[in-house]
Amino acid sequence: MMYKSLLTVCTATLLASCTTMEEVKDKAVGSSGDGSKIRNVIVMIGDGMGPQQVGLLDSYVRYASDPVLDSSAFDRMATEGVVGISRTESNKVLVVDSAASATQFASGKLAGSEMIGADYEGNRAVSMLEVAQAKGKAVGLVSDTRLTHATPAAYAAHQQHRSLENEIAAEMLDTGADVMLSGGIRHWLPQGVNEEGSAVRQELEALTGGTISMSSKRKDDRNLLAEASEAGYDLSFNRTDLAASTGDRVLGLYSSSGMLDGIAHTQAGNGAERVQPSLTEMTAKALSVLEDDEDGFFLMVEGGQIDWAAHNNDAGTMLHEMIKFSDAIDVVLDWMKDRDDTLLVVSADHETGGFGFAYSRNDLPEGQPLDGDVFHGEQYKPNWNFGNVETLDRLYEQKLSYDGIFSQFDSLDESQQTPENLRMIVNTNTEFPITLAQARRVLETELNVYYVPDHGTLSAERFPLMHERKAFYVYGSGIRKNILASVVAEQSNVVWASDNHSSTPVYLFAMGPDETTDAFKGILHTTDWANEIIAVLD
Numbered sequence: 001m002m003y004k005s006l007l008t009v010c011t012a013t014l015l016a017s018c019t020t021m022e023e024v025k026d027k028a029v030g031s032s033g034d035g036s037k038i039r040n041v042i043v044m045i046g047d048g049m050g051p052q053q054v055g056l057l058d059s060y061v062r063y064a065s066d067p068v069l070d071s072s073a074f075d076r077m078a079t080e081g082v083v084g085i086s087r088t089e090s091n092k093v094l095v096v097d098s099a100a101s102a103t104q105f106a107s108g109k110l111a112g113s114e115m116i117g118a119d120y121e122g123n124r125a126v127s128m129l130e131v132a133q134a135k136g137k138a139v140g141l142v143s144d145t146r147l148t149h150a151t152p153a154a155y156a157a158h159q160q161h162r163s164l165e166n167e168i169a170a171e172m173l174d175t176g177a178d179v180m181l182s183g184g185i186r187h188w189l190p191q192g193v194n195e196e197g198s199a200v201r202q203e204l205e206a207l208t209g210g211t212i213s214m215s216s217k218r219k220d221d222r223n224l225l226a227e228a229s230e231a232g233y234d235l236s237f238n239r240t241d242l243a244a245s246t247g248d249r250v251l252g253l254y255s256s257s258g259m260l261d262g263i264a265h266t267q268a269g270n271g272a273e274r275v276q277p278s279l280t281e282m283t284a285k286a287l288s289v290l291e292d293d294e295d296g297f298f299l300m301v302e303g304g305q306i307d308w309a310a311h312n313n314d315a316g317t318m319l320h321e322m323i324k325f326s327d328a329i330d331v332v333l334d335w336m337k338d339r340d341d342t343l344l345v346v347s348a349d350h351e352t353g354g355f356g357f358a359y360s361r362n363d364l365p366e367g368q369p370l371d372g373d374v375f376h377g378e379q380y381k382p383n384w385n386f387g388n389v390e391t392l393d394r395l396y397e398q399k400l401s402y403d404g405i406f407s408q409f410d411s412l413d414e415s416q417q418t419p420e421n422l423r424m425i426v427n428t429n430t431e432f433p434i435t436l437a438q439a440r441r442v443l444e445t446e447l448n449v450y451y452v453p454d455h456g457t458l459s460a461e462r463f464p465l466m467h468e469r470k471a472f473y474v475y476g477s478g479i480r481k482n483i484l485a486s487v488v489a490e491q492s493n494v495v496w497a498s499d500n501h502s503s504t505p506v507y508l509f510a511m512g513p514d515e516t517t518d519a520f521k522g523i524l525h526t527t528d529w530a531n532e533i534i535a536v537l538d
Ligand code: MG
Pocket: 047, 098, 145, 149, 150, 151, 152, 302, 304, 307
């Protein structure tokens, strides 16, 4: 057992503590009286958030000249809760993808790569959300990606492959989580909306308020929004609607695909012109709806675009994603303050990109005399450039994500898609200016379709690193972003291993009553800590 009964605690401690425990029990409305004080479980997943990504935020908070956060939520978790380490690999492979990883930490079962809610033998893997639901608890899913994307999907669907997002949407509706807030409406709209001027398009445009692109990925005429409405969901499509929603079942879909990326989110600020709710607003709303259930609740919140920024090797956007996710954790920590009936677990599915700062032989430091009694005025001159902390300010100052930079570039008339214009867009929106030659290299490499063997035009001389390791850049035209990151590396000291995932173990933070969080210390596999949570819920 991971938790002691009230009786054990009382007999083992002073009377004063007993009183405290009784008070806690009184506060836990609807406590089952079976000894478990935990009514609510909240899991928060930073997708792609390895130790390096947490470290980036930590460095920013400590060393930026004017950080927007006083402290990171991870620091708060580590100080007030416990820290463990989580191994993430799936069945018989070294590297995990988000679907298999989420399946594992949602169900406690070992999964195969790219599966959603199935164990490695192909059996249905019941998730902790489904366990909580069976116990009468309210359940919710929040993500800033798409509701049908791998991480939320693994809690409420069982499919052979993560790409089956139309099927996942229908299944998630069947599972019927009480609160579902995210992006990705394109998998919930009937295919008929793709026809300009069709009645169904007009109807759904009116329903959604005209702020979301009406394009469907579905291959059928199912209108899952209408089905959700019939099932009793309060629908919302923008920030105002979500704030005004009073239902105890809420489905909110706020974008066609992913929601605002970290930089767009920062740039949008809190102004009325921001149509989408923020991750913190969705998290706060989910808590306020779910906390009304007398049996308690289960909630999963995902900061899902840390991974996307890292796939792009876009360190500035990744920093903004980390700030966004830290803010959402702070909302939960504030809500949990003075409660003793809630377990919060914060972790990641894997690290993305093999991110890190590295030292270089570029721009070597000048020697300087040191007065200390070891140096006595002799020159201090390290051999390498170990990276200036001022880089953290420059990363934060980025105004457009790499996705945004290339979509702006691609939206130019084809005759205007020149190295000069790429340089202009990059240099207007980032603090790491590129030369015309570098802009040319980014674009030339793109034209050369690097992954076609023997195409011949991507010479080892032009891009030796990518050439040797091109098999580890799997996302086609996304390579432009990786090469952009690579050409500014000498200025930023930021290096990346690939455009995909690494196998590094990730942090595992837990907060709640000590007797519950003790189980999260040590080196655990994703399935281990999932099973600890399932034991608490069950
Ligand atoms: Mg994810």
